[in-house]
Amino acid sequence: MTVSTFLSSTLVLGLLEAAPLVLAAVGFTLIFCLNGFINVAYSENITLGAYFAVIFNSILGWNFYLSIIPAALLSGVISVLTYLLLFRPAFKRGVGKTELIILSVGLSYFIRYGSKLLFGNDLYNFNFSSTSYLSFFGIGITTVQLACIGLVVIISLGIYLFIYKTNYGERMRALADNEELAMISGIDPIKVSILIWFIAGTAGGLAGLFYGAFSFVSSSLGWNLILIIIMVTIVGGIGSVRGALIASACVGIITSAVTLLSKPLYGEIVLLIIFIGILKLRKVRV
Amino acid sequence: MEQLFSGYMIYSLSFLLIFIALATILHLQFSIGGIVNFGIVGFWGLGMYAFALLNLKLNIPFVPAVLLASALTGIVSMALGRIILNLDDQAVLVGTLAFATIIEYLATTEKWLTNGVMGFGTIKFPFDLGANTLFVYFLVVLVFLILLMFYVSKIKTSPYGRLLLSIKDNEILSQSLGKPTFRHKIIFFTVTCSLIGFFGAMTAPLYNYIFPRMIGPGITFTIWIALMLGGRKKLLGGFIGILATIGLFDYVIETVVPIPTQYAEMVPNVKFALYGLTLMLVLMFRPLGILGDKKREVKG
Numbered sequence: 116m117t118v119s120t121f122l123s124s125t126l127v128l129g130l131l132e133a134a135p136l137v138l139a140a141v142g143f144t145l146i147f148c149l150n151g152f153i154n155v156a157y158s159e160n161i162t163l164g165a166y167f168a169v170i171f172n173s174i175l176g177w178n179f180y181l182s183i184i185p186a187a188l189l190s191g192v193i194s195v196l197t198y199l200l201l202f203r204p205a206f207k208r209g210v211g212k213t214e215l216i217i218l219s220v221g222l223s224y225f226i227r228y229g230s231k232l233l234f235g236n237d238l239y240n241f242n243f244s245s246t247s248y249l250s251f252f253g254i255g256i257t258t259v260q261l262a263c264i265g266l267v268v269i270i271s272l273g274i275y276l277f278i279y280k281t282n283y284g285e286r287m288r289a290l291a292d293n294e295e296l297a298m299i300s301g302i303d304p305i306k307v308s309i310l311i312w313f314i315a316g317t318a319g320g321l322a323g324l325f326y327g328a329f330s331f332v333s334s335s336l337g338w339n340l341i342l343i344i345i346m347v348t349i350v351g352g353i354g355s356v357r358g359a360l361i362a363s364a365c366v367g368i369i370t371s372a373v374t375l376l377s378k379p380l381y382g383e384i385v386l387l388i389i390f391i392g393i394l395k396l397r398k399v400r401v
Numbered sequence: 402m403e404q405l406f407s408g409y410m411i412y413s414l415s416f417l418l419i420f421i422a423l424a425t426i427l428h429l430q431f432s433i434g435g436i437v438n439f440g441i442v443g444f445w446g447l448g449m450y451a452f453a454l455l456n457l458k459l460n461i462p463f464v465p466a467v468l469l470a471s472a473l474t475g476i477v478s479m480a481l482g483r484i485i486l487n488l489d490d491q492a493v494l495v496g497t498l499a500f501a502t503i504i505e506y507l508a509t510t511e512k513w514l515t516n517g518v519m520g521f522g523t524i525k526f527p528f529d530l531g532a533n534t535l536f537v538y539f540l541v542v543l544v545f546l547i548l549l550m551f552y553v554s555k556i557k558t559s560p561y562g563r564l565l566l567s568i569k570d571n572e573i574l575s576q577s578l579g580k581p582t583f584r585h586k587i588i589f590f591t592v593t594c595s596l597i598g599f600f601g602a603m604t605a606p607l608y609n610y611i612f613p614r615m616i617g618p619g620i621t622f623t624i625w626i627a628l629m630l631g632g633r634k635k636l637l638g639g640f641i642g643i644l645a646t647i648g649l650f651d652y653v654i655e656t657v658v659p660i661p662t663q664y665a666e667m668v669p670n671v672k673f674a675l676y677g678l679t680l681m682l683v684l685m686f687r688p689l690g691i692l693g694d695k696k697r698e699v700k701g
Contacts, residue, residue: 153491201681210684213437213490217629218684220622224677228670236666342502345495380506387499387506394492395484 125372131260133367134267135325139340140347140359141274142318147348148291148356149311150206152215156197157319157344159226161337164190164320165327166230169239179241179328180262186324187317194316195309197222203308223338231334239332263325270321271360274314278356287311343383346390413652415539415607420647422546422600424628424639426593429553432633433562434589435569436486437494441624443501444594446616448474448601450508450515453524453611458514463527467602474598475591482590487583501621508613520612524605542603549596554636565589619673623647626680632692641691646676 139161146154167189171182205218243259278284289297290307298304323336347366351358369389370382423441430436452470455461461469485496508515515521526534556562567575568582576582605611623646624639631642650672654660660668683690 153495201685205685208685210688213494214684214688216491216494217625218681220625221677221680221684224622224626224673225681226677228672228674228677231670232667232674342495342498346499349492349495378510380510384503384506384510387503391481391484391496391499394488394496 121375125368125375127256128371128375129368130364131256131264131329131367132371133364134264135322135329136340136343136347136363136367137271137360138267138318138325139322139344140351140363141271141356142315142322143344144348144351144356144359145278145287145311145315145318149287149308150202150215152212152219153345154202154219155216155341156219156222156226157315158337158341159223159230160190160194160197160316160319161323161326161340162227162332162334163193163230163337164323165332165336166234166239166323167320168241168324168327169234169332172241173239176242179243179259183266183321183324187320190320190323191313191317194312194319198308198312227334227338234334236334239327241328241332243328259328263328267321267325270318274318275356275360277314283307283310343386346386350390350393411536411539412607415535415542416604417643417648417652418539418542418546419600419604419607420624420627421640421643422542422549423597424624424631424643425546425549425553425636426596426600427624427628428633428636428639429556430590430593431628433557433565433569434586434593435490435565436586436590437490438497438594439494439621439625440497440499440501440504441597442616442618442620443497443504444474444478444597445601445604445620446501446504446508447477448595448598449605449608449611449616450504451598452602453521453605454514456524456605457521467599470602471595471599474601475595478594478598479587479591482587482594486586486590498618498621501616501618505613505616505618508616515613518613520610522610524609524611526606538606545600545603550636550640557636623676626676628690630679630683630690632690634689635692638690638692645691646679650675 139157142160143154143157146157164186167186168179168182171177171185172179175182201218201222202215205215210218278287286297286302286307287310289300290302290304290311294304297307319337322340323332326336326340343366347362348359351360351362366386369386373382373385423445427438427441430438448470451473452466455466455469456463481496481500485493488496509517511517526538528534528537530537556565564575564580564585567578568580568585572582608615624643627642627646628639629642630645631640632638650668654668687693
């Protein structure tokens with residue numbers, strides 16, 4: 116392998132890997148930024164997004180691109196439901212931050228194995244009406260992958276503009292920064308929180324759906340990603356959506372570079388070690 | 402009589418003892434030391450793999466191999482502790498979780514050492530007493546568990562335990578009283594993690610054959626769920642919690658309740674879904690678990 120093909124293939128494969136991760140990381144960051152805890156159950160949001168798309172695409176026979184819309188909306192609704200039924204009551208009861216994480220682990224187990232009862236241990240694939248291969252810097256990618264990446268770029272750009280450029284986005288950031296101050300300024304915390312959880316859920320569902328489109332859908336889809344998502348969020352700067360965007364692109368490129376140079380899984384190991392190092396350097400403190 | 406002592410039941414009970422020990426150590430780390438260890442399975446797996454490798458590849462006898470494996474787990478945890486223990490709880494949580502994942506991945510990738518996903522064996526018991534071997538081993542594990550429980554019950558009222566509690570409740574205050582809090586936390590973390598490694602090494606002969614899927618994150622979460630359910634502030638919390646989760650599901654239900662074969666593969670899914678539901682209910686309505694008080698502590 117020459118240097119130039121190595122560089123181009125890490126770049127292409129890395130960005131391919133990172134594209135859905137960007138969505139998941141942005142959604143996760145939104146919740147982390149608003150409520151200040153690591154929501155492990157976000158992994159199930161990702162899985163459910165993929166499962167919803169399976170229902171519409173593989174079971175009901177809808178076009179893949181068409182089934183994206185209801186799947187994304189439904190995952191947003193699920194996310195809002197978890198907020199209203201579990202996390203909001205928990206905040207009110209004064210559950211501590213560490214306990215909130217454990218609570219989200221409980222929710223994650225409940226949803227993951229509950230959905231396994233419905234969907235079984237099977238792996239699902241999406242039906243694409245037409246797929247052809249393209250060569251891109253010597254790397255073969257499918258038209259579906261290309262379309263997914265295009266959608267990811269458009270959607271993340273949309274979320275980014277929404278958060279940083281619109282009035283609602285400003286309210287969301289205000290609430291995340293200082294809840295009391297935001298309330299005094301006349302921002303309704305429940306409305307805005309519901310909106311954030313909805314957007315986060317939609318982004319997570321879309322991420323799961325695109326991951327499913329790149330390989331297959333299983334009940335552990337989201338669970339396998341959650342550690343990387345947590346890493347990206349913390350490395351990218353806690354609560355910073357911009358940081359999460361950059362960090363997830365780096366994660367994708369590093370993983371594919373190490374994987375191409377050595378064996379699979381080494382990429383993940385290297386990432387985890389870098390991550391523990393960065394935890395130390397940033398001196399994360401409450 | 403001999404049948405009973407060598408049978409499946411005693412084998413299951415030995416595992417139950419190991420998990421009770423892990424839950425008790427977690428109680429020690431979380432409720433006395435204030436360390437949120439989400440990588441229990443990493444230290445446990447490290448002890449187990451280190452013991453098995455020393456015992457099988459280097460032919461080191463049982464007792465020194467167990468001690469070396471515990472010491473190695475201690476050294477690794479000290480290095481990890483130096484990096485993450487002065488960070489906040491969430492960083493400790495993800496740091497330990499990442500550590501456990503690294504251990505699981507390394508057990509998979511280092512095929513030359515661990516034979517990868519295929520795993521390796523056979524790990525023998527340290528003694529051969531014919532049909533009674535398993536029962537005697539069970540008694541050995543029981544003795545260590547009782548010793549551990551005794552140590553934990555003493556530590557709470559000892560000056561050292563009070564020091565740990567003060568670090569947990571207000572680290573800056575105990576720092577200002579001249580206590581080297583970071584050093585104490587590292588020593589405490591090292592000792593407790595090497596204990597986890599010790600019980601990991603003791604598990605290896607029970608498994609006989611070990612492979613990476615055994616050291617997945619599921620074990621960490623099951624132990625956490627058990628401790629939260631039983632009562633994280635009580636010495637017997639881990640004991641009660643393990644009995645109510647693993648004990649109830651893996652042994653009582655799977656051996657006593659007749660489950661039709663077509664539903665058999667559903668059982669683990671139902672089990673974990675119920676674990677999750679139980680955990681949520683406990684945290685919402687009875688935050689200190691079965692043994693704990695009903696009310697949530699008032700935060701200052």
